[in-house]
Amino acid sequence: VILLKTYISSSKSHKRLPPSPPKLPLIGNLHQLGSSPHRTLQVMAQTYGPLMLIHLGTVPILIASSVGAAREILKTHDVTFASRPKLNIPSRISYASKDIAFSPYGEYWRHVKSIAVLHLLSNKRVQSYRYVREEEMSLMMEKIRRDGKLVVNLSELLVSLTNNVVCRVSLGKRYDGRNFKNLLERTMTVLGSFSVGSYIPSLRWVDKLSGLEKKVDEFVKEFDEFLEGVIIEHEQKKEVGAQGPDLVDILLEIQRDNLTGFSIERDTIKAIVMDLFSAGTDTTFTSLQWAICELLRHPQAMKEMQQEALKIGQGRSMIVEDDLEKMPYLKAVLKETLRLHTPNPLLVPRESTQDVKLLGYDIPSGTQVFINAWAIARDPSVWEAPEEFRPERFLNKPIDYKGFHFEFLPFGAGRRGCPGIQFAMTVNELVLANLVYKFDLSLMGEDELDMSETFGITVHKKSPILVSTTPRS
Ligand code: HEM
Helix, strand or coil, rough: CCHHHHHHEEEEHHCCCCCCCCCCCCCCCCCHHCCCHHHHHHHHHHHHCCCEEEEEECCEEEECCCCCHHHHHHHHHCCCCCCCCCCHHHHHHHHCCCCCCCCCCCHHHHHHHHHHHHCCHHHHHHHCHHHHHHHHHHHHHHHHHCCCCEEEEHHHHHHHHHHHHHHHHCCCCCCCCCCHHHHHHHHHHHHHCCHHHHHHHHCCCHHHCCCCCHHHHHHHHHHHHHHHHHHHHHHHHCCCCCCCCCHHHHHHHHHCCCEEECCCCCCHHHHHHHHHHHHHHHHHHHHHHHHHHHHHHHHHHHHHHHHHHHHHCCCCCCHHHHHHHHHHHHHHHHHHHCCCCCCCCCCEEEEEEEEEEEEEEECCCCEEEEECCHHHCCCCCCCCCCCCCCCCHHHCCCCCCCCCCCCCCCCCCCCHHHCHHHHHHHHHHHHHHHHHHHHEEEECCCCCCCCCCCCCHHHEECCCCCCEEEEEE
């Protein structure tokens, strides 16, 4: 037995792990991450290489910072890295990981992901909600027109617009009372909170002591009561509205008629709806917000976009979704924004489910992985003048964000890739096209736009965008 133990431990110590920065006992490298972990990790990778192993608390985390490393993880070994770590807060919010985004890889995840891909977020389904997007966009434009020369808080309007679209599409109507707005805001705050217990399990009591656990429990209870009310309302409906079913109607139909050959619990429905809000609203609004900032900072790009919009709009009252395909510059502006301001700079953490060899290193099963998509999208060996905003780089180039080009991964890639691309980008394109078509925007109170970022899974602009607007004739 002793010989066997000695053999096992010596073979373990012969494993070739990726390089690691020096760490402190207990907290590992936590103290080094700072308020912009993607930026810190980019700098660290210059010393330790494109595949490095850091320690957040006692948890080893693999950081991939090059095209090659990302391709190995998301393509060559996609199945091995297709799981998610069990993180304290996301797991509680998602009904013990019964959602799509945080459920571990396996049969259950396959079922819920296929419900999303085939029934909730397919191109056809997204198309069917065109009237919601066009109505909400027109309402926002009308609001801007009314406020006119006064200060317009574009950030606030964009948050409302994306929340309203997701609400109407998934729940069938707008919930714009203060309580609901507050609940949505708390979703992001709670999801972005740092749980000591997730990284230093022996210090889990700190989360209790700091009030974090109580805050999460209260939020979960309140959101659950809200969703329960929504589901009961849907169950009591005699028939679906004239404009067709919303996503809760569809989930209830799948449950009732057992359409997928897999029985769905009520908690699964709630967890999926929670995903639509937590994964769909914040990311969409953030990318729109950064796009507007970049256009405000680059008048030539703004002019180019306005010319394209004028040519397509031809004096009509608005640009409609059919027009968007004919607007390559608009698409290039949004791609360039997602490159420079990847909404989830480290994507969503993955976890390996078996031992694997990666770029010559041994990666043990159960290793958490962050892909630094933000750093890869600014890698000077791949991108020319990577720090500059140049939408032209995407014109007449096949490079897309659908997960086949590993230098550009705002939506991830492989089987865990984002199923909401079409949903998000149609809103983004429609709103941005109409905003520049209908208004000239100028900054209020700032000579130079403050581009500081917040901390969290999704990185926002810290301060709101305040502009004055002039309607274009
Ligand atoms: C600009 C907007 C968006 C961005 C940047 C974004 C980004 C991402 C990223 C990086 C991932 C993880 C991918 C990976 O692990 O490889 C993801 C997953 C996911 N996203 Fe999105 N997303 C956006 C919009 C949406 C929308 C609108 C929805 C739904 C309405 C959505 C639903 C999801 C879901 C359910 C997952 C989990 C997929 C899985 O684990 O299998 N996302 N998204």
